[in-house]
Amino acid sequence: MTIIAGTVVKGKQLGRKLGFPTANVAAKLNGLQDGVYGGLVLVDHQFYLGVMNIGVKPTVGSHLKKTLEIFLFDFHRDIYGEKIECSILFKMREERRFDSLESLKKQIKKDISCAAKRFELIGMTTQNKKENLISHQELNLPDLYFYKKCNDLYGINRGVYNVIDNWFFEYGITQIAYRRIYILSFLSFLTEGDQKTSSKYIKFGAGGLTEKLSRFVAAYIEEPGENRLG
Numbered sequence: 001m002t003i004i005a006g007t008v009v010k011g012k013q014l015g016r017k018l019g020f021p022t023a024n025v026a027a028k029l030n031g032l033q034d035g036v037y038g039g040l041v042l043v044d045h046q047f048y049l050g051v052m053n054i055g056v057k058p059t060v061g062s063h064l065k066k067t068l069e070i071f072l073f074d075f076h077r078d079i080y081g082e083k084i085e086c087s088i089l090f091k092m093r094e095e096r097r098f099d100s101l102e103s104l105k106k107q108i109k110k111d112i113s114c115a116a117k118r119f120e121l122i123g124m125t126t127q128n129k130k131e132n133l134i135s136h137q138e139l140n141l142p143d144l145y146f147y148k149k150c151n152d153l154y155g156i157n158r159g160v161y162n163v164i165d166n167w168f169f170e171y172g173i174t175q176i177a178y179r180r181i182y183i184l185s186f187l188s189f190l191t192e193g194d195q196k197t198s199s200k201y202i203k204f205g206a207g208g209l210t211e212k213l214s215r216f217v218a219a220y221i222e223e224p225g226e227n228r229l230g
């Protein structure tokens with residue numbers, strides 16, 4: 001499973017003023033596309049949901065270095081100097097230059113509620129803050145129930161589900177809860193930008209499924225390397 005691993009460093013601390021304190025992560029970002037993403041963040045052995053911006057923050061200055069910044073949901077601790085690991089699950093939009101910090105603030109608010117909806121759709125919420133996401137009940141359902149959930153949400157049949165599950169396993173995501181996060185995120189990726197087709201009943205042409213899995217991995221998952229968890 002992708003992980004962008006890095007240490008939390010001090011930014012300009014403008015995020016606090018905006019009302020969204022962010023963790024700036026010093027990490028290798030080569031090859032990662034700029035944009036605003038939703039994802040899962042591991043801090044001190046616990047998973048949290050969050051929204052991330054990868055880019056150069058054109059609203060706050062020009063010629064800024066490409067950075068990764070994360071706003072974590074339901075998180076209020078100071079984590080400067082700590083190592084964290086971020087896994088991107090879906091992209092929400094491109095990074096943009098806003099005319100004012102006020103407009104950026106409004107947009108980040110929207111990003112947060114958009115991400116919260118997407119997380120809910122894939123069965124991840126932070127309602128019970130003490131619960132570690134990885135022990136989340138839905139991610140640990142018996143296989144048949146979990147498959148049924150995917151079938152209800154996206155209309156995929158058992159054969160397609162098995163191909164996706166095996167593909168991620170072969171890719172190296174051997175832990176079932178992680179794999180399920182990726183399965184849900186992949187299914188949600190397939191319906192991205194596809195407003196006309198209802199989100200139900202995803203269809204593939206010949207060879208279409210593996211091609212889409214490769215595209216998903218290329219778009220959202222950094223090359224697996226030593227920072228790999230799954």
Ligand SMILES: Cc1cc2nc3c(=O)[nH]c(=O)nc-3n(C[C@H](O)[C@H](O)[C@H](O)COP(=O)(O)O)c2cc1C
Pocket residue numbers: 010011012013014015016018020022024036051052053056057058059060069070071094095096097098104108111
């Ligand atoms: C979800 C999210 C989306 C963001 N989107 C943009 C954006 O589109 N354009 C931009 O210039 N900065 C964007 N930012 C970065 C903010 O400008 C940045 O968080 C703020 O300036 C605080 O930076 P600091 O921690 O270095 O002070 C985004 C940040 C977050 C968390």
